[in-house]
Amino acid sequence: MDEQGKELDPWQFKDGKSLELGCVPRFPLDAPGRPLDYCWAAFSIPVVHERVVQLFERLDVQEVQFLPVRVEGHDSPYFILNALRFIRCIDDARCRRVAYWTPEDEQPEKVGEYRVVSGLRIDPGKVGGAHIFRPWGWPVALIVSGDLKQAMEAEGITGTRFVEV
Template identity: 55%
Template sequence: MKYYELYDDVYIPGRWHLKMPVDGRGVWIDTWRFNEGRVLDIEGLIRFPLKLAGVALDFTLCSMGVPVVHRRVVSLFERLGIQKEVQFIAVEVEGQTEPWFILNTLYVIRCIDDAKCEEVFYWLPEDNRPDKLGGYRNVRGLKVDPAKIGKANIFRPWGWKVVLIVSERVKQAMEEEGITGAKFIEV
């Protein structure tokens, strides 16, 4: 099985760009909680203002990397039988009447293959960050070890949760469905 980083195609001409999410009062919300790999209990409205108006995409990363998807993606994941691997959190997107969702991935898997990555940097004692000591500071040319992934179809890699990874099955389904905005790079 192959795996792919799922990211946002920022070079689509005329596309929209979303700002950071805000609550009902317009206050920015903590986006890191969407990388933790757990079900979230969200109270109140989450809204995404537009940074740049344009063509709405089925898959988008907001300015802080939170995946926002159209209901077409929700339906696709349900047909694939992988809806238990994610939580879809209803949100409003400025200027849109159709349903949109934050795609909150529920799995974090320890699967980075350090030896096959292009470059891996770790937090060291001299960085004066004891809370991060020994963890990944940066990963370039990410590669994963498929033997450590099991049957997961969508997840974040432990230690480098800024990346969203999907199985080849999900990649192919998204491409066949014509999901706009999604780009893939093999990891």
């Protein structure tokens, strides 16, 4: 939500574009327990603590934009992690299941795009030196390199969950 309580378009964080929000979004907190350094808001929007931003800056990770946010009940600085890179790298043959939107689905703007991806697998040969990105066609996934994963673990970043793809 913006400062007036109006909901922001959550899909804008899935476009891989640098954003100028014109406000500092506010997130209600609905999870009890201790604060995490990394968590997912609705629509797979990553929200991270300042510690994550500092780590990415030290590592000179360029593929992201950090947008300041307020998390209700917390004074610490938090940010939306806006991934700026998409890579066409999904390995359909190795995924458990993929399905595409078809004309029969009556959503012509989506025809040819992924409708389902389960058991996500990527072709590492298509990733190059990317440290963090979303796979083209399946923006709910956020993929990090092995080096970035190790750095986050070594830093003790809480709230992460890594699954090899």
